[in-house]
Amino acid sequence: RVGPSPLWLRRRLCSAGVRPINNLVDISNYVLLEYAQPLHVFDLRKLAGPEIRVRRARAGERLLCLDDVERALEPSMLVIADAERPVAVAGVMGGEESAVTDGTVDVLLESATFDGPSVRQTARALGLRTEASSRFEKGLPPELALAGARRAAALIAELAGGRVHRGWADVYPRPQEPIRVRVEPDKVDALLGTHVPREEGEDILRRLGFHLRDGEDGDWDVLPPVWRLDVTIPEDIVEEVGRVYGYDRIPPTLPGHRHERWTPAVPSIDRRLDAVRAVLAGAGFSETWTPALVSRRDLEGLGVADRAMRIGNPLSDEMDALRTTLLPSLLAGLALNRRHGRTDAALFEVAAAFLARGEAEQPDEPLRLGAAAQAGEEEGREAFRRLKSVLDAAASALGAPAPAYEPAQGALHHPGRCAAVSLDGVRLGLLGEAHPRVVERFDLPGRVVVLEVDLQPLLDSAAPPRYEALPRFPAVARELNVVVDEDEPAAAVLASAGRSGGELLESVTAVDEYRGAQVGEGKKSLNLALTFRSGERTLTDPEVDDLMSAVRDALRQAHGAGFRG
Numbered sequence: 001r002v003g004p005s006p007l008w009l010r011r012r013l014c015s016a017g018v019r020p021i022n023n024l025v026d027i028s029n030y031v032l033l034e035y036a037q038p039l040h041v042f043d044l045r046k047l048a049g050p051e052i053r054v055r056r057a058r059a060g061e062r063l064l065c066l067d068d069v070e071r072a073l074e075p076s077m078l079v080i081a082d083a084e085r086p087v088a089v090a091g092v093m094g095g096e097e098s099a100v101t102d103g104t105v106d107v108l109l110e111s112a113t114f115d116g117p118s119v120r121q122t123a124r125a126l127g128l129r130t131e132a133s134s135r136f137e138k139g140l141p142p143e144l145a146l147a148g149a150r151r152a153a154a155l156i157a158e159l160a161g162g163r164v165h166r167g168w169a170d171v172y173p174r175p176q177e178p179i180r181v182r183v184e185p186d187k188v189d190a191l192l193g194t195h196v197p198r199e200e201g202e203d204i205l206r207r208l209g210f211h212l213r214d215g216e217d218g219d220w221d222v223l224p225p226v227w228r229l230d231v232t233i234p235e236d237i238v239e240e241v242g243r244v245y246g247y248d249r250i251p252p253t254l255p256g257h258r259h260e261r262w263t264p265a266v267p268s269i270d271r272r273l274d275a276v277r278a279v280l281a282g283a284g285f286s287e288t289w290t291p292a293l294v295s296r297r298d299l300e301g302l303g304v305a306d307r308a309m310r311i312g313n314p315l316s317d318e319m320d321a322l323r324t325t326l327l328p329s330l331l332a333g334l335a336l337n338r339r340h341g342r343t344d345a346a347l348f349e350v351a352a353a354f355l356a357r358g359e360a361e362q363p364d365e366p367l368r369l370g371a372a373a374q375a376g377e378e379e380g381r382e383a384f385r386r387l388k389s390v391l392d393a394a395a396s397a398l399g400a401p402a403p404a405y406e407p408a409q410g411a412l413h414h415p416g417r418c419a420a421v422s423l424d425g426v427r428l429g430l431l432g433e434a435h436p437r438v439v440e441r442f443d444l445p446g447r448v449v450v451l452e453v454d455l456q457p458l459l460d461s462a463a464p465p466r467y468e469a470l471p472r473f474p475a476v477a478r479e480l481n482v483v484v485d486e487d488e489p490a491a492a493v494l495a496s497a498g499r500s501g502g503e504l505l506e507s508v509t510a511v512d513e514y515r516g517a518q519v520g521e522g523k524k525s526l527n528l529a530l531t532f533r534s535g536e537r538t539l540t541d542p543e544v545d546d547l548m549s550a551v552r553d554a555l556r557q558a559h560g561a562g563f564r565g
Contacts, residue, residue: 001161002104009159024100024107027155029131036227037111037140037148038132040080040088044106046098049083051169052110054090061086064096065128077122080110091119091136092128107162111149113142124313142176143226176226183220183234191238194250204244205237269367272459273350275397276369283390285348285371290329292354296321302328302438303411307355309363322354322363326370327412327450331434331442334372338444346373350455368429369394371451380433380447384417387431387449391421399462403428403453412438412450421453423461429453475506475533476544480551481564482526483519488559490526497528500554501547504539506531518564525564 004010005026013020018029028039044050057073063086064070071089073079078090088094091114100107119136123129146168153164185198202212202220209225224231231237242250277287295318299305304325314320323329330347337345348371355364371390375383392402401423408420410430418432434448482493490510497508512527519525530551532544555561 002100002102003160006159022100022102023160024104024156027152027159030155031148031152032131032135035144035148035151036135037144038091038135039148039152040094040110041100042087042094042098042108042110043100043104044108045104047082047087047108048085050108052080052082052087052108054078054080054112057086063087063089065089065093066096066099067093067128068096071126071128074125077125078114078118089122089126089128090114092123092126092133093130107156109149109152109156111145111152113140113145139229141227141229142172146170178226179224179232181222181224181231181234181237182215183222183237185218185220187234188238188241191235192242192245192250193253196241196245200245201241204241208240208244210237210240269459272398272462273455276394276455277350279394279397280348280369280371280390283346283386283393285346285373285390288330288333288347288349290326290333290349290351291319292323292352293319294321294323294328295319298328299324301441304328307363309354309356324353324355325412325452326351326353326368327372327434327452330370330372330450331438331444331448334374334448335442335444338374344374347371367455369451369453369455372434373449374444375447375449380417380449383447383449384431384433387451388419391431391451391453395423395458398458399465400458401461403458405431408432411435423457426457428457471533471535473534473536473538475531476539476541478530478532478544478548479511480528480530480548482528482555482559483523483562483564484526484555484559486515486522486524488524493526493555493559493561494528496554496558497530497551500551501530501532502550504532504534504543504547505551506533 002022002024005013005020005023009023009026009030010020013026013029013033016033018033020026024041028041032038042052055078056075057077057079059075061073061079062070063073063079073086073089079086080088080090082098086095087098088110090112114136116137116139119133123133123137149168156162157164185201188201189195205212205220205222209228211223211225213221215221220237222237231240281287293311293315296305296308296310297317299308299321305321306324308324309322311320311322326349330349333347334345337343337347348369350367350369352365352367355366357364371387373383373387388405395401395403403421403423405419405421407416408418408430409415410418410432412435413430414433414435418430421428421431429452431451431453432449434444434450439446439448480497482497484493490513494508494510498505501508508528508530510526511529514525514527515523530548532539532547552561552563
């Protein structure tokens with residue numbers, strides 16, 4: 001007898017966010033929540049024959065689902081069918097034509113376990129994700145199918161006045177093998193870092209549904225419940241004890257020493273690349289993270305789709321291929337910034353590109369540095385030089401030699417305004433202005449300079465870091481105001497000062513530059529900061545005075561320098 005469910009059942013369903021419909025449907029939903037086992041109830045009179053079969057859909061078959069939407073089925077989809085047609089999409093949703101109504105008298109109750117990936121693929125293809133499919137996707141223990149069916153049948157007999165047929169049609173080709181886990185009780189204390197009494201640990205596991213017995217050597221022989229497919233190793237058992245015992249009861253302790261001798265850890269690639277990020281950020285670039293999935297149509301439009309890999313199950317047409325270059329994403333980022341009013345954006349990214357090698361082979365995944373910045377119509381050359389200096393500084397920060405540059409051409413670059421970047425004869429990438437058609441495609445007025453280079457050759461050629469002991473003796477700091485010709489390079493003055501200061505000159509830097517009446521026309525004053533230090537003793541003032549005199553003499557002879565102050 002189909003009708004409203006009793007009040008207690010309706011209240012429980014409503015508290016779980018499920019709308020009551022009738023007693024048969026409500027019972028299937030209730031068991032779904034209680035056992036995590038999806039069920040489906042068919043009106044037996046509406047089936048062609050008193051049986052159902054699980055099979056693949058046939059070409060051209062369609063099904064009117066319970067949500068009143070007719071869907072085309074594909075041969076890869078699993079369906080539940082009667083003798084003539086599909087009556088449900090297996091693990092996803094039942095059909096309207098065999099659904100329970102107020103006039104239903106005899107029902108067929110179906111409870112099954114379906115392969116998770118198969119259900120997920122079907123639900124995605126149909127654009128239909130249900131409470132049942134979400135559970136099957138994660139994987140259900142097969143033992144729950146019969147338990148859920150018995151529970152639902154008992155409730156139907158109680159609440160709908162039916163009689164349960166004594167026979168069961170059960171197909172179970174690969175029964176679930178029980179997993180036995182042997183655990184040393186002492187391992188609980190060793191992994192958790194605190195003492196858990198053996199009796200308390202055993203009580204916790206039994207309350208969670210685990211079966212325990214003591215082995216001959218005193219170990220636990222543990223049989224997890226059938227619904228705990230995730231428990232397979234001793235560490236899983238210890239985790240169960242720990243989470244119920246209470247993580248707050250485990251005292252915080254420092255990890256112990258694993259090695260008698262300390263050995264310096266080799267910095268990870270990401271840690272080494274922090275130096276590159278610091279250089280780009282210091283030059284005014286903002287780091288960005290863009291998706292590896294891009295539109296193949298966009299790559300083809302830009303002429304960079306030669307080695308692009310297409311995704312087998314794309315989320316959308318805009319994310320159906322793996323990127324072969326970082327530049328389109330960076331240019332899209334510039335365009336987004338411009339639409340929001342920022343016309344001087346400069347972006348960079350450190351990430352992998354993906355280049356196909358063969359159908360059955362893994363792609364090449366070169367780690368790259370990409371950068372893009374907008375420049376005004378008359379600032380193209382200056383922006384190019386700025387980006388080149390940034391790359392040189394990044395290579396220096398890694399400890400790598402300075403790259404070499406030579407004219408080149410690229411699919412995304414302006415003819416005649418592009419340079420190939422190489423290191424020891426190995427080509428790293430390209431630097432230059434973006435091609436006008438590329439700039440127009442991204443709706444970026446004016447000029448845009450772009451850079452993309454492979455980072456691995458730079459990392460491989462980087463000199464190993466050098467470590468020196470901290471100085472034991474104090475330094476002596478002096479200043480020197482050097483007056484030279486206005487066109488005299490500051491770097492040349494610094495080099496001369498560094499050579500003349502000898503081994504005791506630790507560093508020399510240019511702090512300030514002055515032009516004005518106090519130094520005369522055509523002259524400039526460089527304020528140098530010099531630091532002297534000995535690794536064996538404390539320097540005296542007369543020693544430092546002699547060194548400063550040597551620096552002055554060298555600057556007079558090499559640059560005709562004068563001095564202020």
